[in-house]
Amino acid sequence: MKLLVSNDDGYQSPGLIALADALAQLGEVFVVAPERDRSGASNSLTLDVPLRARRMDNGYIRVDGTPTDCVHLALTGLSEADPDIVVAGINHGPNLGDDVLYSGTVAAATEGRFLGLPSMAVSIASHEPRHLDTAARVAVQLVTRLCEQPLESSIILNVNVPDRPYDELNGFMATRLGHRHKAEAVVTGQDPRGRTIYWVGPAGPEQDAGPGTDFDAVRRGFVSITPLQVDLTRHAALETLGRWLTGAAVS
C-alpha cells in the first residue's frame, strides 16, 4: 500500500512526523507538506504563481504552498504512482464543528477525493499535544480497517483524538459536526504607529455540542469520527427551491 501524508502545520511538525512514522508499518509513506505553518488555509489553491518542491534529507517533500497545493501536486505529478489513501495530520489542535470549514488539514484530505478513495484528517485535541502516539495509533487502526472493509469512496473521515494515553480512550464514536455561536467580536487595536488594526476574534462558544456531536465525543474522551461529504449541494432543498424560483422568474 502507498500512503500519501500531508498536513497544514508544515513539514517539520511533530504531529506529521508521528503520523508518517506510524503509518510506515502499513506500507510506503510519501510525505508532501507545506514548508511552513499554513493553518487556516482552507481549500486555498495557488494558481497565480508556480510552486517549488524540495526533497529533504528525511525523504519528505516540502512545497511552498498550501495543504491543498501539496496534495494536488502529489496526485497530479510529483508522485510516480497514485497512492491508495490520503491521510492528513496529525494536526496540533482539534478540528471540530464549524472550524472544519477553515481547516487546512481537512482540506488536504478533501483534495484526495478525486482518487475515489476515502481520505482521512487526523487531529489531536490539544495545541501542545503530549500524546501524539495515541493519535498515531488511532490513525493506524482506522487505515487498517479501511483496507479490510472499505467505506463508500466519497466519504472523508474527520478524526479528532483526545490528548491522553491510548489506554484512557473511551472508544470510537461516529459523530456529526457540532456548531458554534457567532464568533467573538473582532479585536481592535493600534500598531505602534497609531494606526488601527483588527484581529480576527476567537471562535464563538459552542451552540450545538450535545450528544452525537464531535464536540461532545471528544469532551467525553472518545475518538470522534465524522463522515464528511464533498458534495456541497443541499439535495433536500432542490424541490423547494424549484417552486420558489417560479416567483422570481425572468419576466
Add this chain to the structure above:
Amino acid sequence: MKLLVSNDDGYQSPGLIALADALAQLGEVFVVAPERDRSGASNSLTLDVPLRARRMDNGYIRVDGTPTDCVHLALTGLSEADPDIVVAGINHGPNLGDDVLYSGTVAAATEGRFLGLPSMAVSIASHEPRHLDTAARVAVQLVTRLCEQPLESSIILNVNVPDRPYDELNGFMATRLGHRHKAEAVVTGQDPRGRTIYWVGPAGPEQDAGPGTDFDAVRRGFVSITPLQVDLTRHAALETLGRWLTGAAVS
C-alpha cells in the same frame, strides 16, 4: 434593508461595482472587499497577522485579507448594525461543480451563515464578461424574492448567470453541483535560473454535467441556482459508520 456586499476579485472589480450599484435600489449597501484579487482563497481566514481596513472615496471598505476575512470583520465589528443579507460577487468567471470548493466568492457568502440569513454568491460565466448588468439584475430579482419569501436560513444560493443580454436568458433553474474528472497533470517548467517549477494544471473535464447540474443549466442559457449546505456532515453515512467502527474499536 441593509446589504453586505463582498467578493474575491478585489474592491475595484467591475463585477463588484455593478452588484453594489444594482442592489442600492433595495436598501443600504455596505461594501467590504479585499484590496486585491484573492480568487482561489476558499474559506481561508487570517489568524496570524492583524488586518487593516480603509474606507475609500466611494465609501467601499477595502481590507488586506481574504474574502472570508472581509465578511468576518464586517459582521463582527466593522459594521455598526448587522446586515440583513450577504451577497458576494459578481465573480468574473463561473463557480460551478467542484470548483465551488476553492471559490473565494462562495466562501464570502458562506461566512454570512452565522447571521441565520440566506446568503448568495453570484458569478457570471465568463472571465471577461460583457453583460454584468444581466447578472446584477438577476441578483436584484433573487434578493427581492428572498425578502418576500424567505428560504430556510441556512441555505446559501450559488448563482451562475450566462454572459448574455437579460432578454436572452432562458429562465432560472434549481440545480445540483456537477462534477469534474481529476484535474489535468501539473505543468512542470523551469524558471530562468534553471530550477524546476510546478504550476497547478487546468481543472479536469466535466464528468457529471448532464441534466440537473449547474454545468448543464448554464450551457443551455439558464441562470443556475444551487442550494448549498454549510453542514459538511454526511448524515446518511452516520449509521453505517457506527457499525463499521465496531470493527476498529479500541482494543
Add this chain to the structure above:
Amino acid sequence: MKLLVSNDDGYQSPGLIALADALAQLGEVFVVAPERDRSGASNSLTLDVPLRARRMDNGYIRVDGTPTDCVHLALTGLSEADPDIVVAGINHGPNLGDDVLYSGTVAAATEGRFLGLPSMAVSIASHEPRHLDTAARVAVQLVTRLCEQPLESSIILNVNVPDRPYDELNGFMATRLGHRHKAEAVVTGQDPRGRTIYWVGPAGPEQDAGPGTDFDAVRRGFVSITPLQVDLTRHAALETLGRWLTGAAVS
C-alpha cells in the same frame, strides 16, 4: 523626453498621480508602479516567482511586485524605448537620514542607475500631505534643470519637500543625509490567542541633524536635495584595510 515614473505607495497613490500629471508637461510619462503599498521594500527584487503587469484604464501599468521590480521590468522589457529619466514618488512621508536605506521610493530611483542617467526620488515631509502640488512643482523644476544642465550620471537625487504652499518654501538646499540614534526598542505584545508578537519599533531620535543635514533643511522649510551614490565601496578605507589584512593572512 520620456519619463519613467514609479513609487512604493502603489499605483493609486495621490502622490504618484500628482507627480505623473505634473511631469506630463515635460514629455511622455510612462507609469509602472506596485499594485499595493510596498513601503519599506528597500531594493528587494523578486526572483522566485514571476510578475504580472496590467495596464489600467488611465494608462498606468501596475505590477504585483516591489518598486525595484517595477523599474527593473520597465527598463528591461515592458517599455518599448528606454526612458530618459526615472522619477520616483511623490512619497507620502519623508525619506531622510538612515531611513533612506529602507525606502522603496529611493530604491525605485536607484534601479534606474544602469541607464547612465540621473534618477530622482521625491518625498513630501508629511504622511497625510496637503500640498502635493508643491512637491510636484519642485519635481518639474529639478527635471527641467537636469535636462538643461546634466549632473554626473551616477548621481541619484533624494528630494524631500516640506508640506507647505510653494510660496512658503525657503529655497533649495544641497544636503547630506543626517543620522539617527539606534531605533526604539521593539514593541512586544500578545495576539488575541495569547502568543507573543513583536512590532518593529519607531525610528530612533535624530543624532546628527544639524546644519547641512537633510533633517535640518526640511525642518527649516527648505527643499532638501541629497546626492546619493550607488557605489557602496568605502574607497577611503581600502588602503587601511589592505594593511590590516596582512595581520589576518592565510597561514
Add this chain to the structure above:
Amino acid sequence: MKLLVSNDDGYQSPGLIALADALAQLGEVFVVAPERDRSGASNSLTLDVPLRARRMDNGYIRVDGTPTDCVHLALTGLSEADPDIVVAGINHGPNLGDDVLYSGTVAAATEGRFLGLPSMAVSIASHEPRHLDTAARVAVQLVTRLCEQPLESSIILNVNVPDRPYDELNGFMATRLGHRHKAEAVVTGQDPRGRTIYWVGPAGPEQDAGPGTDFDAVRRGFVSITPLQVDLTRHAALETLGRWLTGAAVS
C-alpha cells in the same frame, strides 16, 4: 564575546550552521534567522505586521521576517545583552559588485551598524558549495583580527570566499565592488492559463571586473574583502550640487 549571527537563506541553511558552529570557538553565538529563504530581500523591514520569534531545539531563534527584521529584533529587544559583533552568512552564492544592493546577507550585516561595531557579511562563491568549512575558517580569522585590531566602527566588511579547500586559497585581498552591465532582458512567458508573466532576467555581464575588484579577486582564488559604507551621501558632489541648484531655485 557575544556574536549575533544571521543570514538570508533561512535558519536551516548549512551555511548558517557552519558559520555558527565555527564562531562558537570565539564566544557566545546567538542565532536569529529567517524561517525561510529570503534571498533578494535587501534591507526590507517589516512595519505593517508584527513578527513572531520561535526558539528551535538547537537554540536558534527563527523569525517570520526578513534578514533585516531578524537583526533589528535581536538588537532592540530579543537579546538580553548587546552583541559585540554581527556576522551574516555563510551565503550560498557570491555577493559581488552591484548584486550587493539586493543582498539580504549584506543587509543583515548593515543592520548592525547602530552598534558602532564592524559587521561582516560572508558569502561563498558557489550556489551549491562544497567547502563551507573554508568560508567558516575565514570568518573566524577575520573576527579574531577585528578583536585584536578594530577597524573604524562604521565599516562593514563584505567577504566573498572561493569555494575551494582552505589550502588552495591564494590569500586575502582588499577590493572595491565591481560593476555589471544592465541586466539581461526580462523573460516573458505564459502561465498555463494563457496569461503573460514576466521573470526578472539574469544579472548582466561584468563591466568593471578588472584588477582591484571583488569579481577579479574571487576569480583568481583570493578571499575578497570589500569595505562598505552605510553613508549613502555622495559627499564629493555636494559642492557641485549646491551651485547647480542655484539654477533651479525657487522663483
